Amino acid sequence: MRRRGFRIPAFRAFAAGQPTRSARHALRCALWAALALLACGHAYAQRTPALPLHCADLAGVVIPPAVIGLPTGGALVQTATMIPATATGNQNGDYCRITGVIRPQTAGTPDIRFELNLPSRWNGRALQFGGGGYNGVVVTGTGPVPFSPDRAPLARGYATFGDDSGHIGDSSEASFGLLDEAVTNFGYAHLKKAHDTALALILRGYGRAPQYMYFAGGSTGGREGYTVIQRYPDDYDGVIANAPALNFSGVRLLGVEVGQDEYRVPGGFVPPHLLERVYARVLAACDALDGVADGLVSDVEACRAKEPEIIGSLRCSLQDPVNTQNCLTPPQLATLEKLRDGLRLPYPLAWNVETYHGYNVFQGTRFTSGLGLAHSPQRLPQLEFIANGYLFAQGDAYVKYFVTHDPTFDSSNFDVEHPGRYQQRLVTLSTTIGAMNPDIARYLSHGGKLITLQGLADEVISPNQTIAYYNSLIARYGEPRVDSFMRLYMVPGYQHGNGVFIPSVDLLGALDDWVARGVAPETLVMTDLTEASNGRTRPLCRYPGFARYVGKGNVNRASSFVCATSSLTSP
Known part of the structure; x- marks a missing residue:
């Protein structure tokens, strides 16, 4: 097992212009030890007590x-x-x-x-x-x-x-x-x-x-994990960054636009019972595409191919425009399609980012959770997450405090695509709060590892944004090199802390095995913590794989599934 220390070969490697990973660690420790000696006035000659x-x-x-x-x-x-x-x-x-x-x-x-x-x-x-x-x-x-x-x-x-x-x-x-x-x-x-x-x-x-320094977090903590990889690559040996809010400005601005569709457009509000109808219709069309009806939309790409059919079955009939209790009107469909399509800006944010990829609205994401869309048909004087929706409320706060510096500003009137004098502020903020920089060469050369897990049904951080960043790394570095340092796992049915499948898996153990012993994680086994189905297991497949039922065996056991890939193209 590698140990950090004050070894002369490490300094020779730096002098020769060939700083190996162990050399980097040794020099880093030597420098920190010297600083700590000055700072604390303590001798570090003894062994760890x-x-x-x-x-x-x-x-x-x-x-x-x-x-x-x-x-x-x-x-x-x-x-x-x-x-x-x-x-x-x-x-x-x-x-x-x-x-x-x-x-x-x-x-x-x-x-x-x-x-x-x-x-x-x-x-x-x-x-x-x-x-x-x-x-x-x-x-x-x-x-x-x-x-x-x-x-x-x-x-x-x-x-x-x-x-x-x-x-x-x-x-x-x-x-x-x-x-x-x-x-x-x-x-x-x-x-x-x-x-x-x-x-x-x-x-x-x-x-x-420490012999190894790790980082672990989810959502904002996931963004922070990618941030340390991009900004401080020599400080960490491994990172777990789940459901990462990589494009922080993008998700906030999309939340503003969704709120505008719901509260400024007449009839744009989608009540909870219609959101549940969308979810139920998707399950009816897509649940069994992975070989078993288990409440999970696993083959998202095959389900995406059924989207026109699903939307058609939900759209209100032109022949019966009055009966809209169990169907979606054009303004309501426009709200959901905004969520699906995401954000498209006519100007670039940091790292030339112009988009925020949308959600799996018609592939099994349930927007009636506490972090979903609005649950009140009127805009309240004070925004609340449950009543007005998490995405809109967070976007509104972002515009008020971060962008305009005006706590009284009405974000429902903020022109996201043409922000005028606030455009440069948006660009600056996206540099400060965001982790979309695809240049992670130093982390790669340092030998750092990365594991990311996210729900395919995430209603807060779009899984398609995470997938898009992953694909950008493959386009930049090639799949073999990305495979050498990163694992991406997408979980069907898992939302942002809730869902019909809540995974439990030892990601820290997998990361430590990879960093310390060179054992790269492949297919893992996750256990469901959801109350209704607690204890069932599934393979946790590397993206773009998903768990497909083999046609026999206990549907609550991972051994009855194999990792498969859809024959359809990713978004």
């Missing part, structure tokens, strides 16, 4: 700005407490819980609050957790990786850490968008600042750097 060194003594430690790779006012450890394995509710064993703040440069900008956990039985690895929504809450790092059925990483010996991205509020609170440094922190800077602060403290606690 059984427990973090002097946990309580870490309280009050100051990390100078020079140790952090982006401009800050330095960091301060506020508390350092040893949590015993016997503590009530603790399932993570003995660990040192460290909390602190990273100071901003601009007056009035909130601190970045962070938490770091140093287990007494350290496995030599560190894991940074991503956040969700607009963040605003400290990610403690004491829980499991999303979709993982096993113990939390901390209980498995990982040093774990997370932060709040530099502001306080729940995941829907966007008012921090009025503060430029807070926006930069949310977009990318908090990731580097928290990473460097945590690494300095890990060095102080254990006397050596």
Whole structure:
């Protein structure tokens, strides 16, 4: 097993202009050790102890700005407490819980609050957790990786850490968008600042750097995972980035347009019972295309071929324009088709991105969830996620606070395609908050690995946007090279945290096997956590594969399925 250390061959490789992966790691550790020595005044000659060194003594430690790779006012450890394995509710064993703040440069900008956990039985690895929504809450790092059925990483010996991205509020609170440094922190800077602060403290606690540094997150945390690959490729050995909000500006602007179709266009609102009718009609047409009627639309491409037929069966008859209770009128169809078609801009955002790929509206996505479309036929004075719809409410907040800096601005009148004086602001924001840069050459040369999982029925982050970015990597680097570092898994029936199939699979174990032992993940087995079908298993197939029933055997067991691909062309 590879170990990091201060080996002369590493420096020889750099001097010769041939920085191998191990050389990069060795030099990185040497530099960090030197910085940490200066910052903490501690000798690191001894080997890793059984427990973090002097946990309580870490309280009050100051990390100078020079140790952090982006401009800050330095960091301060506020508390350092040893949590015993016997503590009530603790399932993570003995660990040192460290909390602190990273100071901003601009007056009035909130601190970045962070938490770091140093287990007494350290496995030599560190894991940074991503956040969700607009963040605003400290990610403690004491829980499991999303979709993982096993113990939390901390209980498995990982040093774990997370932060709040530099502001306080729940995941829907966007008012921090009025503060430029807070926006930069949310977009990318908090990731580097928290990473460097945590690494300095890990060095102080254990006397050596982690052998492997990982990142794991979903949604906003998924975007953050791709962000660290694109911006800080030498800092990470492996990343789990699920349902990533890669095109953050795109999804917000699409939400604005969908809201306009629902609330500005007469008759554009689609009530919940009609959304359920769309879903039921899709299941009737597409559920059995994978060989079994199990409530899952697995062969999305074959279902897409049936879309004209599905829409035709839902469209209101011209001969009976009055009876519209169980059919879709032209304005209602236009709303759903906007969701399906996505965003098309006449100007480019960062990295020449002009589109946000639409959703699988007619391929099994259920928009009646709490994160779906509006559930109230009137626009309320204050937008609410359930009443007005998640996409519209989030888009409205984005326009108010991030784009126009006017909390009273009415986004229903915002011209997304012709934003006038706000166009440059949109471009700037898409650079700051977004992970659409296809240039990941440094992460590839560094040997980093990436696993992404997402639901094909995701109603918040379009699975087709994730697939499109994946395909752009293949177009840029070729399929063999992308296969050498990335795995993309798409889950039928899974939405954005809910759905008719909620997968449970040990992605962290798969990532660690790939990074540390060179065992690349292929088909995995996932267990369904949905209450109605809890315990059934399916193969988790690499995209573009999906699970097809073999025609015999228990339909609730993965062994009765094989990974297949549709004969139809991807979107």
